[in-house]
Amino acid sequence: MKIFKLPDLGEGLQEAEIVEWHVKSGDEIRADQPLVSVETAKAIVEIPSPQAGRIAKLFGKPGDIVHLGAPLAAFEGEGADDADAGTVVGHMEVGKQAMQEEAPAVLGGGAGAGHGGAIKAMPAVRALARKLDIDLAMVTPSGPEGVVTAADVQRAARLLAELGPPEVLRGVRRAMAQNMARAQNEVAAATVIDDADIHAWSPHTDVTIRLVRALVAGCRAEPELNAWFDAKMERRHVLAKIDLGIAVDLPEGLFVPVLRDVAQRDSAGLRAGLDRMRADIRARKIPPEEMRGNTITLSNFGMIAGKYAAPVVVPPTVAILGAGRIHDQVVAYEGAPAVHRILPLSLTFDHRVVTGGEAARFLAAVIKDLEMAL
Numbered sequence: 001m002k003i004f005k006l007p008d009l010g011e012g013l014q015e016a017e018i019v020e021w022h023v024k025s026g027d028e029i030r031a032d033q034p035l036v037s038v039e040t041a042k043a044i045v046e047i048p049s050p051q052a053g054r055i056a057k058l059f060g061k062p063g064d065i066v067h068l069g070a071p072l073a074a075f076e077g078e079g080a081d082d083a084d085a086g087t088v089v090g091h092m093e094v095g096k097q098a099m100q101e102e103a104p105a106v107l108g109g110g111a112g113a114g115h116g117g118a119i120k121a122m123p124a125v126r127a128l129a130r131k132l133d134i135d136l137a138m139v140t141p142s143g144p145e146g147v148v149t150a151a152d153v154q155r156a157a158r159l160l161a162e163l164g165p166p167e168v169l170r171g172v173r174r175a176m177a178q179n180m181a182r183a184q185n186e187v188a189a190a191t192v193i194d195d196a197d198i199h200a201w202s203p204h205t206d207v208t209i210r211l212v213r214a215l216v217a218g219c220r221a222e223p224e225l226n227a228w229f230d231a232k233m234e235r236r237h238v239l240a241k242i243d244l245g246i247a248v249d250l251p252e253g254l255f256v257p258v259l260r261d262v263a264q265r266d267s268a269g270l271r272a273g274l275d276r277m278r279a280d281i282r283a284r285k286i287p288p289e290e291m292r293g294n295t296i297t298l299s300n301f302g303m304i305a306g307k308y309a310a311p312v313v314v315p316p317t318v319a320i321l322g323a324g325r326i327h328d329q330v331v332a333y334e335g336a337p338a339v340h341r342i343l344p345l346s347l348t349f350d351h352r353v354v355t356g357g358e359a360a361r362f363l364a365a366v367i368k369d370l371e372m373a374l
Contacts, residue, residue: 001056001074006066007047009040009288015067016040017170018060023073027055036072039171043291044284053077063170121148132157172253183312186231188351191310192359196366197331199340200373208246208274208300209267211323214369215298216242216263218321221365222358226296228316229353236318236353245294245317246274248281249304255281258294302326307344318354321366322346343370 009016016038023029023036035049057074060066119136120143121129128150129136139156141148160166169177183189201210219226219242228237242263245256257277262270280286296318299311302325311322324344331340345366349359 002051002053002077003071004035004050004073004075005069005071006038008068009038009045015065016045018062018064018066019044020062021058023049023055023058025055025058029053029055038066040175040288043286043288045288047072049073051075119148120146125150125153129153134160172255176254179314180312183314186315187313189310189313189348190351190356190359191346191348192356192363193308193344193346194363194367195329196343196345196370197340198326198343198370200371201341202374205374206267206271207303207323207326208298209270210370210374211298211300211321212244212246212259212262212270213267214366215244215296215321217369218362218366219263219296222362224354224358225319225349225362227318227353228295229318229350230316231352239295241295243293243295245297246277247297247299247301248278249301250281252284255286255291256294256297257281257286257290258292296320299323302344309346311346311348313348313350315350318350319359319362320348322348 006016017040019037019039021036022034029035029049029052031050031052032048034046037044037046039045053075055073056076059071059073066072120141121136125148126136128134129139129148132153134153134156136148136153139148139152142152143149196214198205223238223240224236226239226242228239229235230237241261244259244262246259248255248257257280259265259270259273259277265273277286277290280290294317297311297314297320299309299320299322301309301311302323305325307324307327309322309324311320313320322345324346326341326343328339329342330337331342332338333340345363347359347363347366
């Protein structure tokens with residue numbers, strides 16, 4: 001049999017979740033005919049057949065996580081030997097290993113919660129935890145010197161039974177969890193906040209497009225925030241072109257499509273591009289290349305709620321601008337109190353490569369642009 005393996009889907013993606021097979025064992029298929037749809041951290045991707053022939057075997061079922069280089073399908077004919085279906089790894093196995101390394105103790109109650117460092121448990125207790133499908137890293141120890149006892153494991157099992165089955169993170173939400181953990185581990189995040197007085201805006205101002213324009217002004221004032229940082233090599237790349245990632249909140253999770261070269265596009269072009277990308281995201285048809293390579297990020301969370309925040313910088317970018325809820329506020333205007341419309345702003349930056357002065361000057365340029373009447 002000839003084995004077709006999960007190909008490289010780009011940008012360091014190491015795995016994908018099978019969404020739907022478009023063929024079944026025994027089917028004849030043409031080259032480039034849709035073979036399977038998979039969901040990555042970026043989007044749903046349709047993988048075509050690499051050849052014509054008869055399908056001898058499909059590896060995995062919808063919901064399985066397949067790693068880069070693992071077998072997807074076998075074609076009849078001479079070629080590579082049959083691959084081990086065990087290389088298709090279920091997502092629960094992947095998740096457990098990470099929890100054993102990272103998760104704090106939260107289950108079991110009692111004093112002394114949180115054991116830090118290595119988990120202390122007798123072999124019999126570890127065997128019981130495996131039998132009951134309990135992650136010892138989530139169990140609060142009650143034994144001497146922080147030892148996890150059999151009673152602790154049984155107590156945790158009862159609590160989990162009462163909670164019901166857990167929700168397995170998939171697709172975009174799984175990628176979000178991984179990206180946030182990476183950001184937390186790598187970035188030296190700092191946040192500066194301020195307000196823009198937008199009382200001069202016309203009633204029908206496109207808030208998002210004005211924010212894009214203002215962010216461009218910030219990048220022109222302090223180009224160092226439009227950059228990538230390679231922490232491993234300790235190298236910074238200050239980028240001339242501004243490819244703006246715009247956070248989009250949907251029930252499936254957080255998406256960050258990229259508007260390319262925003263400094264060279266007019267308002268109408270930016271709005272058309274943003275509308276098209278949002279429609280593609282909702283339909284889960286956005287091309288993967290439109291979800292990668294942003295140089296700086298904008299989050300207009302105030303469209304939902306909240307004045308200020310500490311948005312998360314995801315490497316390799318070094319800055320994200322957050323816009324809060326527009327509201328009326330009493331301000332001092334020409335020596336007298338007045339009610340003006342105020343737009344709160346929160347700028348988070350990676351303090352490893354961006355100074356506080358650079359961040360403050362960037363935010364000042366953003367505010368100056370936003371306060372202009374157009």
